[in-house]
Amino acid sequence: MAAVWGALLTDSSRAFSQKLSPPPQSIGREVFSLNIVNLEYGVIWPTVPFFSWRNFHSAWEKIESRPGQWNFFQLDQDISLAEKQQVEILLQLVTIPQWAKLDGRIDLACRESSQPNEEPPICQSTLWKNYVRTVATRYKGRVHAYELWNEPNVKEFFTGTVSDLVTLNRIAYQTLKEIDPTILVVSSSLTRLNPRTLEYLKEFFKQGGGQFADVMSHHFYPAPDPPETMLNFIQSFHSLMREHGVYKPVWNTETGWNMLNRDRNQITEHWAGPSLNDELSQAYMARTYLLSWASGIERVYWYAWGHRSMGMTEHDGKRPKAIATAFSEIQHWIVGSQMKNCRNTPDHTWVCKLFRNGQPQWIIWNAQRHVPFHLPPSWKPSRLKYLDGRVEMFLGQPTIDIGPVPILLERIAP
Structure with missing residues (x-):
């Protein structure tokens, strides 16, 4: 699955069923x-x-x-x-x-x-x-x-x-x-x-x-x-x-x-x-x-x-x-952030990529069910945020559980 996700994220023209192009402004x-x-x-x-x-x-x-x-x-x-x-x-x-x-x-x-x-x-x-x-x-x-x-x-x-x-x-x-x-x-x-x-x-x-x-x-x-x-x-x-x-x-x-x-x-x-x-x-x-x-x-x-x-x-x-x-x-x-793109895969997983203060962040969810999401190695997030206000430090795990409620993964500048 990790290999599949790597392919998905490097060849969006073939793997993503829908890609949205947001406005360029913050x-x-x-x-x-x-x-x-x-x-x-x-x-x-x-x-x-x-x-x-x-x-x-x-x-x-x-x-x-x-x-x-x-x-x-x-x-x-x-x-x-x-x-x-x-x-x-x-x-x-x-x-x-x-x-x-x-x-x-x-x-x-x-x-x-x-x-x-x-x-x-x-x-x-x-x-x-x-x-x-x-x-x-x-x-x-x-x-x-x-x-x-x-x-x-x-x-x-x-x-x-x-x-x-x-x-x-x-x-x-x-x-x-x-x-x-x-x-x-x-x-x-x-x-x-x-x-x-x-x-x-x-x-x-x-x-x-x-x-x-x-x-x-x-x-x-x-x-x-x-x-x-x-x-x-x-x-x-x-x-x-x-x-x-x-x-x-x-x-x-x-x-x-x-x-x-x-x-x-x-x-x-x-x-x-x-x-x-x-x-x-x-x-x-x-x-x-x-x-x-x-x-x-x-x-x-x-x-x-x-x-x-x-x-x-x-x-x-x-x-x-x-x-x-x-x-x-x-x-x-x-x-205050800038959204670069928002795209989904055939299994109904959505990934929106944003930038804040030069650092990338990702918001992810699956529109239909709970599934394991294999994080691409290049992401290197620092922490996870949830809509109920909870914050968790990222511990390097290769997979996180996602579902209908979006989760924010953000990278903090050193």
């Missing part, structure tokens, strides 16, 4: 971001380090439930809290309230009245622009990033056409840039949970949707399957971008799984499958961040801190779970 802390929910219901502030908070309280229907009646109470609190905690906030510009719809539907055309002295119909595009302008003006200089709509390829969130979505994005993008050219505009985040997502995305790009954003975003949910299953879709996403001349950073603003709680289990997201135990929760989270960066995804917002069934906290929202420790630990492992 991994920044902004990669690790969070969706945070239910703070207003007693969920504690995250006990883990993170860069950006994706916030849902900026939805149009939440802050202007009736025409001209604005309520910024909760959103003002959130933004003040983000500033106090020194984290960036990503606001969603999303939803059209019922009062702004025509017969309960989306119709962005602005028409003249057909009869004298008759009030013109509601012009949704003008109302949308006013909503965007009102929010961005209120928080100018305090909020620097906005996301344009959430999962519009799911009828629960959007009932308009692709053309409608492109129009909404164009209006929002132009309005935001007029108010503050430095605002970072994040595109509408589709979800691969819709089986026709790639068709929708292709039409979105074809109609020019890629022009009206600084960052392209998607929800690369692999749940209920393991993280590795998202890789082919990510490659297809990048291919569609290139095909339509869209060369911009890519973010994943939502991803996660159902995870077991110790106090109460109440699955609300049945599409995400059975709840993961602590080991798999930690494993899937760490592998998601490693494989995302290796695939050119520059920021991942985990879903979610405070969620009742997909949360990093127990159901009560007050006690962090094991995944929270792992979320902190994986940041210690990779933030």
Whole structure:
């Protein structure tokens, strides 16, 4: 087996079934971001380090439930809290309230009245622009990033056409840039949970949707399957971008799984499958961040801190779970390092090679089972680190046991 591994590591073109080429820059802390929910219901502030908070309280229907009646109470609190905690906030510009719809539907055309002295119909595009302008003006200089709509390829969130979505994005993008050219505009985040997502995305790009954003975003949910299953879709996403001349950073603003709680289990997201135990929760989270960066995804917002069934906290929202420790630990492992490559073998063993301060380090796991891993003699690691925070000095053993939870092997400079 050692000889086999030696061959694998010296001839990757033949032995590795998949090799990912990460971005050349060092991994920044902004990669690790969070969706945070239910703070207003007693969920504690995250006990883990993170860069950006994706916030849902900026939805149009939440802050202007009736025409001209604005309520910024909760959103003002959130933004003040983000500033106090020194984290960036990503606001969603999303939803059209019922009062702004025509017969309960989306119709962005602005028409003249057909009869004298008759009030013109509601012009949704003008109302949308006013909503965007009102929010961005209120928080100018305090909020620097906005996301344009959430999962519009799911009828629960959007009932308009692709053309409608492109129009909404164009209006929002132009309005935001007029108010503050430095605002970072994040595109509408589709979800691969819709089986026709790639068709929708292709039409979105074809109609020019890629022009009206600084960052392209998607929800690369692999749940209920393991993280590795998202890789082919990510490659297809990048291919569609290139095909339509869209060369911009890519973010994943939502991803996660159902995870077991110790106090109460109440699955609300049945599409995400059975709840993961602590080991798999930690494993899937760490592998998601490693494989995302290796695939050119520059920021991942985990879903979610405070969620009742997909949360990093127990159901009560007050006690962090094991995944929270792992979320902190994986940041210690990779933030500030440079990932050279990430590749796997036919037996589902993955090896990600990184460099920190000129010294190599390796993160390894097997996506399916526990197997013996024969260390190449050239590695010469100094110690092993685990996602639960344990550290072991390397004693020169030729083989270590690996499984679904990634392990870090690092070499310390003499």
